[in-house]
Amino acid sequence: MSEYQYYEFVAVDRPLTAAQQRELRALSTRARITSSSFVNDYQWGDLKGDPREWMQRYFDAFLYLANWGTHRIALRLPAAVLDPGTAAEYCVGESACSWATRSHVIVDLHSEDEDGDEEYEGGGHLAAILPARAELAAGDRRLLYLAWLLCVQGRELDDDEPEPPVPAGLGDLSGPQAALVDFLRLDPDLLAVAAETSKPLKDATPSVASLSRWVKALPESEKDDLVLRLLRGDDAHLRSELLARFQGAAPNEGPGGRRTVGELLAAAGERWLRRQQLAREREAAERERRERAAAAARERHLNALAGRQEQEWQRVATMIETKRPKEYDVAVALLSDLKALAERDGETEAFLRRVRQLRELHARKPSLLDRLDRARLG
Template identity: 50%
Template sequence: MSEYQYYEFQAIDRPLTAAEMSELRSISTRARITPTSFVNEYSWGDFKGEPDLWMEHYFDAFLYLANWGMHLLKLRLPPRLLNPATALAYFGSDSAFVNVKSGKVILSFSSDDEDGGEWVDGEGLLSSLISVRAELARGDLRALYLGWLLRVQAGEVDSKEAEPPVPPGLGQLSASLDSLADFLRIDGDLLHVAAKASSPLADLALDRDQFLAWLGTLATAEKDEWISRLVVESDQAAVAELRQRFLRQRGAAGAGPMTTDRTVGQLRAAAAAYARQRMHIEAEKQAAEKMRREQETAVAREKHLDGLVGREARLWNEVETLVATTQAAGYDQALRHLVDLRDLAERGRGGDFRLRIESLRQAHARKLAFIKRLDKAGL
């Protein structure tokens, strides 16, 4: 299998300058570069840039995958939107870690499937994950918890270690978070049992009148500062920051992350028990479905045979005609008729089937392809 690597970077809070695009072009002449993205694929060779350095200076999101099983996602946010200490409550080892560089918080999610070898295509994957960053910017910590689960799954967290606070809505993942769990190959059974301790997600939709009333409580100078940041400085993060502050002060976030008394070992044991129960239920469903299909097939078979009653002599004549064609299609159709005749004989109709089939074998002994079909069908 040929090598495949996919690199994609996205700039969200601000576009790249012409000088920055030129710097990136000097690293790769083949990449697709726009003011908001850098994309390159490799079936041979390797990437000459430094993803960590690029995330520090240019981009807000980075996705990498390779067909030997490596999946990597990096997201960059300002500390005013994601407190590094909050991230460190969930991250801290190879599969999920956090760095603070150049005044930015950079989250890294890494999943390595040692089996690898699957067919992969990176095009469009980052688009399905990019909203995770916006959710984190709104104060949604579910992505951090998924990172912690990834560490648990990878065996990087001691079984006696306590579970971090469980954010609301783990059982109601957004499309982007669902894509993140899939991209990171997080075990569904582990996520299921973890979500049992998660409260429902609160409705965080903004009410215009409530927001205007809250704005009225801010000092004029402070409001002027917000407007200046939004309009003059084009500070896109200011929108999320203002929203976070409003929701926090309004108390609209509902129940925040819940502290449990579960340990990593208990979560793993619960996930294993749930997996056994799920597989048992699935096996019962599959067995019931198999029985239903078999019953339907049997009923259809009986109905088919009922329609052949009284036509036995005609079927034997058709078999002789079809075998005489010495063609594969004719042999196949003759075999289907013979199976019908055998089953009719078992019902007590169609005469002495065994004598007729032996006579047929002797008459056409040189037609090896036909005889082989009879042998395979047990006729």
């Protein structure tokens, strides 16, 4: 297998300046660089830069894929909309880590598969996942919980480690979150078990009345400042910042800390076993259905053949006289049907006598006799 690596970086909140684009071009002559992105793939060599540093300096999202099984995605958000401590509460291992700069928080997620990727084109993955960043910025903590589950799946935590607060809606992920789950190859059984204590997302949607009460409680000076920021239009995350603050004041998470890592893994294993058993039962039921259908079709075929045995024996004789292999095959198939009909109707001896006569008549046709032997005729 040839080597393949795919790198994609995206700037969301602010476009790259001309100077920044020149800096990136100096590191890669063949990358596709625009004011909002850097995309390159490698079948030899590697990126001449550190993705971690690039995320701190230039970009808000990063996706990496290699055909030996490595998947990686990183998202950068302003610290005003994602508290570094909140990110650190969920990103607790090698598969999911986070770190903070003076102005931002970066969440970095990894997935490894030793079997590698059969299909490893990287284009399109980041576009499908990127809207999850806006959801996280607006206070939706499901992405962070998925990051924690990734560490659980990687066996990076002690069995007695309690789970963090469980956000609402784990059982009904958004499209971008589902794309992230697929890209990171998160165990569906583990996710399903984790979602059992997650309350429905609609129950966590803030009402107009609760938003109104929260807004009225804000100091007038702060409201003035927020309106001014809105009018200046220089804060891309103002709405997300306010929603995140509201969520912090009225958390929508379900009860946390009730289950441990070991309990989740055990429950996921039991769910996998139940799924396998159900799959085997469904397969057996489907096999039985197909067998019954085949038997019924066979019976209908034999019923249609009954009463026409002499005509069919004559057809067999005619086809054999052609001395063509394909006609031999059709003749043998017809004889097999006549045999089945004879066995059903208790006329096996009569059938065998006619087959012996047939074999004696065509004893100098080895190709035909070979076919008869393989069909157990005579």
